[in-house]
Amino acid sequence: MNRREILTALPSALVASQAAAATEAPRALSARGEANLTAFARLLAYVRFFHPTDEAAATDWSALAVSHVETVEAARSPAELVARFEAVFRPLAPTLKLYAASTPPAARPDAPPAAGTLVMWKHWGAALTSPSTYHAARVAVADGRPRVLPLSLGGGVSALMPTTANAMPAAFEAPTLAAAATAARAYPADERRVHLAAVILAWGVLHHFYPYLDTAGDWDAALSEGLRSAARDPDGQAFRLTLARMVATLRDGHGNVYYRSAEKGLPIGWSWIEDQLVITALPDDAKDLTVGAVVTRIDGVDVRQRLAMLDPEICAATPQWLRFKSLQRLQERPDGTPAVLQGETPDGRPFTASLAAAPWKTVYALASKSAVANFSEPRPGVVYVDLARVTDDDLQTRMTQLAAARGIVLDDRGYPSGPARMLLYHLSDRTLHSPRFEKPIVTEPDGRNVVFDGEGSWVMAPHEPRFPGRLVLLTSGGSISYAESWAGTFEGEKLGPIVGGPTAGTNGNINPLWLPGGFLVVFTGMRVRKQDGSRHHGVGIIPTVPVAQTLAGFRAGRDEVLERGAALAAGDA
Template identity: 25%
Template sequence: MLSPFAVAAEGMSPSANADIAQSNRDLRQQAAALTGANATAKELQRALAMLEKAQRSLTEAGQGVASPWLHLESYNNLLPLAALYSRIGRKEQALAALDQARLVLWYPGALKMLRDDTSFDAIRKEPRFQAMLDASATPERIWRGPASTQPYKVTLTVEERIAGLTQFWAEARHSFVYFDKVPHLEWDKVYMEYLPKVMAAQSTRDYYAVLRQLAPLLKDGHTNIWAPGELNGEFESVPPVRMALVEGRVLVAFVDDAALRQRVHVGDELLAIDGVPVHDYAKQRVYPLVSAGAPQDRDFQTYSVGLLRGRAVDTVQLRLRAADGKERDETLARNAGYQWPEAPQFKMLDNGVAYIRIDHFTDDSGLKAVEAALPRIMRASALVIDMRRNGGGNGAIGLEIMSYLTRKPITGAVSYVRGADAYLRASTGNLVSLQPLAGSAYVVQRAQVYEGPVALLTGPQTYSAGEDFVVSFNAMQRGLTLGEATGGSTGQAINFPLPGGGMARVCAKRDVFPDGREFVGIGVVPQIEVKQTVAGLRGGRDPVLERALVEVRKR
């Protein structure tokens, strides 16, 4: 039996202690194979010896305390140890193992296992066993926000509205890792300024109209507040068109409605919205709602994502100028919602160049597309990977894809979190400690690895785990990057509910290049910068891909 925390702890083992961590994993797996319901006394004793050896390897080296992640490894050992001690009648040792585990971690995921596993029946009524249950339940009790479980209703009480503001403010104060990037933001004053605003909100809709302005003050793409789904029609509806900022002009980039394409054309220039000049409209009505640090991310979220958002019941009037210079007004209904990323696309281009576009890592469809196309990729003269619309997801998928491009260990960003602030503040005064999360390189041996020329296309929409992919690609010096700077936002966010069914997140992990250079709030700049042009968009051309094909053919 393995503890429910094992996967998370093992995934974060520092490279310097990788051998100890791997040895512990191996011993636990071997022990688990011997401890089934029909295990003999001899098998249980063998499993016990393995787990004791694993735990001893941590304590003897003194690493159980010195390394945070090996400290967590001890938790993974102690729970199955307690279960085995209980099964063979060594109650005191079982309870002692739980006492030790309680000093390492309070983990809600252990609750169900502790309650349901019959291995603990011999000690289930002991007060120390109940103390372990209580400790495991504690995180949900102390981290759950006040009124955060209150479902949607038309009007929240003033206490509930204040609770939501307080929760977001407190979560950011405790865990946000980029306060240094907003040096003029007085977070305590922000709270006091927003307090009367949320108290005055007459409805849940009005409350979230105020609250949505709070997260953008922190200028981070992984720190956000979202209104409840019941209010999507108030805030998130858009017409079926997508705009793009090209050479300082706002152009129609895509029309997702066959009938509307007869009236609104790709390349039309947007001059005004509801009678307000488009750039003034963006600054006044959209910028305040955008959570972004890098200028290119702010522009993308403003002009391509948020510009036409609004209430579903309201039409939006656009002043358009066609390519021939003629101006006209178009009134559009907001009848569409968020457009999910498209499926991966693979094709062979001229001169045997393979092309694959991967728009997300939210599932393994991109990995499956690469693996399905691998026979053709292996014969290709060059490979172009288009990540310009990859908004992220699970970074592990990106690493698996990368493993088909190199036989070398794959390294990525170096990460930091805020450390033991409470103890350090108590002992030395106010400070914030940034502690590194050391990680091992990703290594997997593939039977086939593509070793030909590779070009990676990037842009402001290359985000989060998509951006992590670019950082690793650059660190490996695997190929050429072309296009525009990435969105400049990645990390690990703490997600939590707000009163009335809203959601929020606060970025708690800080990432930098392996050499210490920062890219969050800046973006990863490509080796060759190529941007779309007005003429290119209107002519249906892709200057970035065109340049990539020229470059890979040179190689």
């Protein structure tokens, strides 16, 4: 499932969880309790994803985690923790052996079964919902030999867990996205045990399946901090921030946590220009505000201070995407109240203005407005194409214009429309290839021996009419995901200069993880590499012609990135 499909479904899916009396008031974890829950997080994920019994495959893992988290937390010693793990996991994994010791004894695999098929789990990414590009199955063990995994779980507990079992090969059937959302919302969002279970479940999925864990922050430390914070969170809104800080450790531009999203935001466009927050668009009825003004304070708080408060909650692979997302977050008004903006007008006068919140539909419509008409000519014979505004009708009516153009400026600074991809088929007389989209194939835990299925790239044979004019691509720090598939194709095929700023550095189909309480975590589920095999994540597409908008240029009504691109497309620069 791609980013746009999931995010389009979010408004209808993100309804409030049913409130219920919490089973236990928020309180801090003891050192023993934290060690117990850390071991629980590790063991639960190992059994869930790598112990191939019928019972484990059929388990409702959210129910298991919520039901047992408090009992596990309360264990007073390694021996007591082993006893509680036995009660939880023995019905699912009868061959699992647990020890009240930091390390297990040497593994001695059982003899191969005399009859039947020995199977193991094989995951093509994390199979969390269906339909999805990610799936899992129990497959026959190629050499027929049993395998046993030694596990040091923490808390003075260890285990020997078989990763093979005598069972029938079978595909895993994940729930639909709607069913997963309904099940998640059945748990009260304000309960302490639900918060702890959600951290445990999220950590396990991301530990074994996030394809860039090698570039993330300290993920074990994120589990510890997540558990400590979750235990103290008084309600769902506070816990959402705990999850957001935890997910931010991944450094994943797709990473996000959704829960009762703010229904309103500020109807204003703004950008970070020359290290200042500059108003770039306003609704027609805005009062006491001017396009080109610099905002220095919001509700009496310095803008830089507000950004510093937001940054730890934002998941980003690059500084440019972090800034792009933080400016969006500045627009949020969860309580729907007006904001008081202060700053300096273009002519140097101080201003104070109140701006009423508006529905997000209004905010998004303002953000998508452009002063430049699509398919207009910024220079004679040079056609400007905003990829975000390309329609199916354009593919029928604009082909002759583009084929006759002496230059084409392709604006990839937004999120391209679906039809925009078809333009790639007309940019060359040879077959084009996109970046490499690679699903992780996981058969062992902890990121060991992961291989990647590299058969997912776009292949675009040339179509008529051909666009022979000079091609230029515009990019920015807000260009992410599908926009980077476009830019990565352009870069890898060397179709022309790339003008503007580096892109977000995050691409690949996203994966939705619904957690008890109605919290939705979204993360990148596959690896994307550039055509030459080099890293894209955390790097992005680097422009060949770096250009930044200046404040003076913006106030003069100039789009300096577009101007440079048009000059290159015209052959004048």
